[in-house]
Amino acid sequence: MPEAVTRRSAIRLLGGAISVAAATGASPVAAAAPARRPLTAPARAADIASLLRRLTLDEKISLLHGAADPAKLGQAGYLPGVPRLGIPPLRLADGPAGVRVTRHATALPAPVLLASAFDPELARAYGRTIGHEGRALGQDVLLSPMVNLIRTPYAGRNFETFAEDPLLAADLVAAEIQGIQAEGLIATVKHYAVNNQEHERMSIDVRIDERTLHETELRGFEAAVRAGAGAVMGAYNKVNGTYACENRALLTDILRDRWGFTGWVMTDWHAAHSTGPALAAGLDMEMPNDTYFGAALKTAVVTGLVPLAHVDRAVGRVLTVLDRFGLLDGSAPPRPERDPAAGARTALRVALAGGVLLRNERATLPLTGPAARHIAVIGPTGSVPFVSGGGSAHVVPDRADSPLDTIRARAGRGARVTYALGEDLYGKPVPAAALSPAVDLEEQRVPAGQTWNYDGTLTAGEAEEWTFVLHYSGRRPTVTLDGAELFPPIPGLGEYFTGGLAGTAPDGLAVRRHTRDRLPAGPHRLRITARGGDAGQTFRLRRTTAATRAADVAEAARAARAARSVVLFAYEDATEGQDRTTLALPGHQEELITAVTAANPRTTVVLNTSSCTAMPWLARTGAVLQMYYPGQEGAAATTALLFGDANPGGKLTQSFPVSDTRHPVAGDTLRYPGVLGREEYSEGVFLGYRWYDAHRRAPLFPFGHGLSYTTFAYGGLRLLARGGDVEATFTVRNIGQRTGAEVAQVYLGPAPGIRLPQPVRILAGYRRVELRPGEARTLQVRITRRTLSSWDTARHDWVAGTGRRTVEVGSSSRDLRLRGSVDVPMSR
Numbered sequence: 060m061p062e063a064v065t066r067r068s069a070i071r072l073l074g075g076a077i078s079v080a081a082a083t084g085a086s087p088v089a090a091a092a093p094a095r096r097p098l099t100a101p102a103r104a105a106d107i108a109s110l111l112r113r114l115t116l117d118e119k120i121s122l123l124h125g126a127a128d129p130a131k132l133g134q135a136g137y138l139p140g141v142p143r144l145g146i147p148p149l150r151l152a153d154g155p156a157g158v159r160v161t162r163h164a165t166a167l168p169a170p171v172l173l174a175s176a177f178d179p180e181l182a183r184a185y186g187r188t189i190g191h192e193g194r195a196l197g198q199d200v201l202l203s204p205m206v207n208l209i210r211t212p213y214a215g216r217n218f219e220t221f222a223e224d225p226l227l228a229a230d231l232v233a234a235e236i237q238g239i240q241a242e243g244l245i246a247t248v249k250h251y252a253v254n255n256q257e258h259e260r261m262s263i264d265v266r267i268d269e270r271t272l273h274e275t276e277l278r279g280f281e282a283a284v285r286a287g288a289g290a291v292m293g294a295y296n297k298v299n300g301t302y303a304c305e306n307r308a309l310l311t312d313i314l315r316d317r318w319g320f321t322g323w324v325m326t327d328w329h330a331a332h333s334t335g336p337a338l339a340a341g342l343d344m345e346m347p348n349d350t351y352f353g354a355a356l357k358t359a360v361v362t363g364l365v366p367l368a369h370v371d372r373a374v375g376r377v378l379t380v381l382d383r384f385g386l387l388d389g390s391a392p393p394r395p396e397r398d399p400a401a402g403a404r405t406a407l408r409v410a411l412a413g414g415v416l417l418r419n420e421r422a423t424l425p426l427t428g429p430a431a432r433h434i435a436v437i438g439p440t441g442s443v444p445f446v447s448g449g450g451s452a453h454v455v456p457d458r459a460d461s462p463l464d465t466i467r468a469r470a471g472r473g474a475r476v477t478y479a480l481g482e483d484l485y486g487k488p489v490p491a492a493a494l495s496p497a498v499d500l501e502e503q504r505v506p507a508g509q510t511w512n513y514d515g516t517l518t519a520g521e522a523e524e525w526t527f528v529l530h531y532s533g534r535r536p537t538v539t540l541d542g543a544e545l546f547p548p549i550p551g552l553g554e555y556f557t558g559g560l561a562g563t564a565p566d567g568l569a570v571r572r573h574t575r576d577r578l579p580a581g582p583h584r585l586r587i588t589a590r591g592g593d594a595g596q597t598f599r600l601r602r603t604t605a606a607t608r609a610a611d612v613a614e615a616a617r618a619a620r621a622a623r624s625v626v627l628f629a630y631e632d633a634t635e636g637q638d639r640t641t642l643a644l645p646g647h648q649e650e651l652i653t654a655v656t657a658a659n660p661r662t663t664v665v666l667n668t669s670s671c672t673a674m675p676w677l678a679r680t681g682a683v684l685q686m687y688y689p690g691q692e693g694a695a696a697t698t699a700l701l702f703g704d705a706n707p708g709g710k711l712t713q714s715f716p717v718s719d720t721r722h723p724v725a726g727d728t729l730r731y732p733g734v735l736g737r738e739e740y741s742e743g744v745f746l747g748y749r750w751y752d753a754h755r756r757a758p759l760f761p762f763g764h765g766l767s768y769t770t771f772a773y774g775g776l777r778l779l780a781r782g783g784d785v786e787a788t789f790t791v792r793n794i795g796q797r798t799g800a801e802v803a804q805v806y807l808g809p810a811p812g813i814r815l816p817q818p819v820r821i822l823a824g825y826r827r828v829e830l831r832p833g834e835a836r837t838l839q840v841r842i843t844r845r846t847l848s849s850w851d852t853a854r855h856d857w858v859a860g861t862g863r864r865t866v867e868v869g870s871s872s873r874d875l876r877l878r879g880s881v882d883v884p885m886s887r
Contacts, residue, residue, distance in 0.1 A: 107378050110387075111371050113144060119374045120356055122146070125347035132197055133161025135328070135451070136347045146378070147386055151200040151247075151346070155219045156447050156690065157454035158193045158201070165192055165402030166446045166456035168410045168690035170204065171670070174221035175687075175709035175765070176412035177802040178827045179234035186238020186246075188405040193244040195397040199386070200245045200290060202451070206232040206279035207294075209670070209713045210255040210746055211724045211731045213639045217670035218448050218688055222712035223747030223762065224822045225275050226846060229282035236286045243391055245384055248283035249292035250327055252276050252309055253740070257638045258732040261330075264297040267740035270815070273850040273857075274744050277313065284318045289380040291322065293342060295330045304330050310341025323376040335365045343373035399457050403692055410696030412800070415685040416707035416766040417715075423661055423681030425703025425768060426624055430661065433475045435618040436463050437655060438628035438648075438665075439484040445560045445667040447688050449634030453562075456691035462628060462665075465698040477622065481615035481651045483608065484630075485564055486528030486601025493518050494585070500600040505591040513587040523605040525578040530568040531598035536589035538600065545573040549636070560667070561632035568597065612651050616658040625662040626701060627655055633669035638732070642673035642719050652676045665697060671715040674759060685711070703768060708800030708827070710765035710871065714748050714758040722758075723750040745818060748872045752819035763804050763822075763871035769795030769832065771870065773803070778866055778881035783859070785842040785881055787823075789868050793830035800829040805840045806867045806875065810860025810883070813849050820867060821846070842866070847883055861885050 111119075118141045128137035128150065136151035153159035156167045165188060167173075173185050186204075193201050205216065209223040221228040232248060239246040253265045253276050267276075280291070291314065293304035303309060304326045314320045325344040331337060331351045338356070345352035359365035378387065385391035416424070426434065436442075444459040467476045491497045495516045505511045517540070519525065527545050529538060538545045564570050589598055619625045629648050633639065643649060656662045656679035663682040666672060667689070677683065684707070686697055699705040716722035723746065724731035729739040745753050748762035775790040787805050805824040809817035824840035847864070848857040861883045869875035 103382065107375055107382065110144060110146075110378060111375055114141065114374065116357060116360060116367075116370075118144075119370050120353065122374050122377050123343065123356070123370070124345045124349040124352040126349070134198055135159070135202055136200075145387060145389075146381070147199075149199045149381075150197060151202055152193060152196070152198040153451035154189055154193060154201045154203040155205055155452045156688070157456075158189060158196050158198060159451060159454055160196050160198070162196060163457045164196060164454050165399065165406060166454040166459065166691040167402075167406050168413060168693070169218040169448060169452070169669075169688040170221055171209075171218045171712060172413035172687040172689060172709075173409050174227065174231055174413070174712045175415050175685075176409065176827065177227065177710055177712075177825050178412060179230050181409060181412055182231045182234040183238040184405055185409055186235035186240075187242055188238075188402050190239040190242025190244040191395055192397060192402060193239075194242055195395050197394070198244065200247060201239055202247050202249065202292060203239075204232050204235050204246065205249050206283060207250055207252075207254050208276055208279070208746060211638075212642055212671045212713070212716060212722055213731065214255055214670070215257040215633050215638045216450075216452075216635055217713070218633055219452050219635070221279075223714065224712065225278035226822050227712060227825070228279040232279050233282040233286035236283055236288050240287060240289065240384075243384055245289035245380060246283075247290040247292050247325065248280060248288045250294035250303075251280055251291050251314070251324075252294060252303060253298055254294035254296055254303075256731060256738070257636055259736060260295045260636075262295075262297070262736055263733050264300060264737045265740060266299055266737060268743065269852045269855070270850040271740055271743045275746055280314075281318055284314070284320045289322045289384070291320065291324045293324055293326050293330060295327050302330070302332050304342050305333055305337035305340045307340040315341060321376065322380050323373070334359050338365060338369045338373060343376050406690045407692035407696055410686070410689045410692055411699060411705045413687075413709040414689075414696060414700045414707050415709040415711055415764075416700070417683040417685050417711075417760055417764070418677065418680060419682045419766050421661070421681055423624075423663055424684070424701060426701050427703060430624045431470060431474065431702065433623040434466060434470060435477050435479065435622035435625045435659070436466055436628070437479045437481045437615045437618065437625060438630070438651075439480065439482055440560065440628040440630045440665075440667045441626070442478060442480075443484070443560065443565055444691075444694055445628075445630055445688060446691055446693065448669055449562045449632065451635050459691040460694040462626075462694040462697055465694040466626065466701070469698050469702055469704075477618050479615040479618040480611050481627070481655070482646055482648050483603045483611055484561055485530070485570065486526070486603050487607055489517070489600060489602050493520075495582075500587075503589065503598055505589045505596040505598075507591045507593055507595040509591045511587075511589045511591075513585065515585055516582040517585040518582045519578050519580050522577055522580045524574065524576055526572055526574040526603045528601040528603065529571045529598065530564045530601070531571075531589075531596065532568055533592050533594060533596040534590055535569070535571065536587055536596075536598050539586045541583050546571040560630055562634065568599075608647055612647070612654050615651060616654045619655045619658040619662065622659060623661065625655060625659045626665060627652060627662055628665045628667060631666075631668035631672065639670070642671060642716060644668070644672060649676060653679065656680055663701065665701075667693075671713055671759075673716065673718050675718075677759070685709075703797070706768045706797055706799035707765065708767060708802065708829075710763050710802045710804075711760055712762070714751055714762045715760040717757070717759045721756060723747070743816065745816075749818040749821065752872070758873075761871050761873035763802070764873070765802070765871070767795075767799045767801065769793055769797040769799040771795075771799075771801045771830070773868060773876035775837070776866070776868055776877040776879045778879050780881055780883055783844040785847065785864070785866070785883065787840045787842060787866055787868065788837065789877055790835055790837050791828060791830065792835035793832055796832055798829065798831045800827055801870065802827045803838055803840075804869060804871065805842065806869075806872065807842060807846060808865030808867070810847070810849065810864060811862040813858070813860050815849060817849070820865075820872070822872070823866070859883065859885070
């Protein structure tokens with residue numbers, strides 16, 4: 060290291076922030092923030108040591124746990140800082156798809172939609188937008204990105220993360236972190252590690268072997284460290300018998316000793332379980348409060364149970380990151396103003412690039428000519444914009460249009476665009492005649508400090524399915540039917556994880572639902588208690604029944620039959636804290652799609668879903684467009700893709716199973732959801748598409764799949780082993796009639812010299828390229844030494860997979876156009 064370097068450069072070198080290409084194959088990037096005054100590395104360390112000596116024990120401990128924010132900005136966490144020594148307070152905000160505070164922010168597409176673009180540069184731009192907004196909204200630390208792999212299709216947070224493939228996830232998390240931190244916001248990669256499901260997430264013991272851990276889940280976290288992430292969030296779950304937030308093997312042996320991480324490790328919210336053992340293992344900060352790292356820590360230090368050196372080590376890590384971002388010496392750039400227009404442009408760009416065209420038969424798309432002149436839009440997310448998922452990923456944007464409005468605007472004058480609800484999300488008013496005494500439950504307002512009570516009967520006309528739908532502000536009203544509470548608190552969640560589509564009504568009221576599969580005919584005792592609290596309350600109680608649903612489906616079928624084309628929006632609402640229970644669309648949407656496609660086969664189904672979906676109705680459709688949770692510009696992006704103003708270029712980052720019984724964790728409760736609090740990673744390294752290949756099973760749609768309105772041809776594969784890596788060179792040509800983007804994917808076969816079970820193929824690299832009609836591009840993809848290697852449990856290190864290796868190139872993991880082989884020599 061030169062004698063004098065910039066403060067930023069010193070931190071990069073000390074923190075191991077080497078080129079991301081070394082770990083992931085992505086392109087190197089510049090340092091994460093502007094350089095500041097020259098300072099030698101020893102001088103920087105001396106400054107931190109001096110500051111540590113001046114801090115009292117109470118002040119040190121105050122930097123290791125969360126507290127209440129006196130400013131009440133609505134973010135997830137707060138550290139008060141030490142004003143007398145110039146250590147500022149820190150505000151920590153959720154933000155996988157935008158900054159989650161009580162103010163409006165840019166609602167970006169879900170990370171899984173970003174990942175579908177297969178474009179690290181786009182991930183970097185995504186990160187810069189979040190970083191800029193985070194600082195503009197008064198935040199200092201972003202609790203994102205999430206890099207846990209998509210292991211089970213049921214996981215409730217699959218939309219918050221990237222992929223089932225470790226290489227792709229590593230590339231994207233590294234690029235996003237660089238973008239976030241380039242704006243001066245500290246990124247926190249999460250959830251370290253193997254937090255791949257929400258079921259029993261607070262306590263589940265994930266059993267995973269050493270090789271699988273390193274070859275799958277850890278690759279993304281290592282890439283995050285190499286990219287310079289300032290913080291790491293420990294997961295809730297146990298890993299091989301020990302909670303992740305006090306797991307020395309994870310927090311010290313791997314994260315710090317092997318990877319050289321110099322930032323700080325915080326818990327997930329309420330994920331601490333001890334004081335001394337956690338601190339000794341490598342945990343630095345408890346969030347959001349001080350149960351273990353507050354008074355209990357002080358007592359442990361004073362009585363000699365915890366060495367003061369452990370406290371100083373943790374505080375030093377926090378201070379080092381604050382210094383790196385210019386938060387100790389005032390050299391951090393001023394907070395910028397929000398730029399909603401720039402945020403909207405990024406949101407639109409991501410949604411356009413990530414939309415995946417899964418199916419397109421009979422030239423159903425794009426909508427042109429007569430097909431674009433009479434369109435029936437069907438489904439709740441056709442008229443209500445589906446912006447984001449629920450929980451910590453929920454962001455309230457400045458504005459969001461509905462697809463119905465954008466489709467009407469795009470279709471233009473003279474076109475006919477009709478609308479039918481199809482599936483009722485928010486319920487219909489309970490008829491006053493069904494209530495005794497009669498009362499209007501459609502819009503009750505309870506003044507502040509008052510309580511509203513109802514005690515009467517609800518009469519059902521016939522025995523049928525009823526869904527009760529409660530809309531409310533403030534504290535949730537208590538509603539009981541025949542003595543049973545309809546909307547009890549959700550265990551472990553309370554009211555925090557609302558949001559998304561189904562969790563919030565169009566007017567902003569929170570929504571809860573309860574379904575009775577067969578509500579007997581006749582009277583039922585109904586009791587409601589609503590409390591106005593400090594600000595008053597508004598609530599309404601609605602319902603849907605088998606009869607109202609049948610009427611909605613019939614109306615949708617009539618609209619479809621009368622139209623030239625149909626765009627049917629289907630939804631699946633997901634949130635942190637709970638997993639899905641099936642791959643089927645919720646509610647009665649399958650019946651709706653069946654009825655509509657029978658009425659009009661030129662039906663495009665647009666999926667606003669969190670993850671993969673089973674599609675027993677697929678063969679009846681004309682086209683299927685996967686848009687996940689598309690953010691605030693989702694309507695504009697979806698409309699552009701439907702009409703061909705933009706050409707779909709997204710690819711699936713997860714395999715779509717045929718059904719609930721045909722995927723890697725199907726029927727094996729030890730794999731998911733776990734038995735007696737224990738979850739087995741018994742599939743080993745065979746995650747996602749690797750499992751389908753190994754078991755010779757056909758997925759509904761394979762990893763990497765995505766159609767286009769044009770056609771691409773591949774040719775000229777050349778392979779060259781160079782410097783421990785392999786270079787694959789080939790040509791992609793657009794032989795169709797439209798400009799479009801193709802993601803060329805390179806897959807690597809097993810190494811003959813490694814006597815371990817190996818996947819049939821793994822993603823080894825990729826390039827997204829946009830080509831005009833007739834245009835060809837020669838692409839070069841580097842397969843890194845890390846990708847060529849496997850983890851050796853005897854050496855506890857990587858070993859190169861030498862010998863003759865097969866390389867395949869194509870448009871998906873099951874659409875491989877080119878094949879070759881290359882000799883990988885022993886490294887010198």
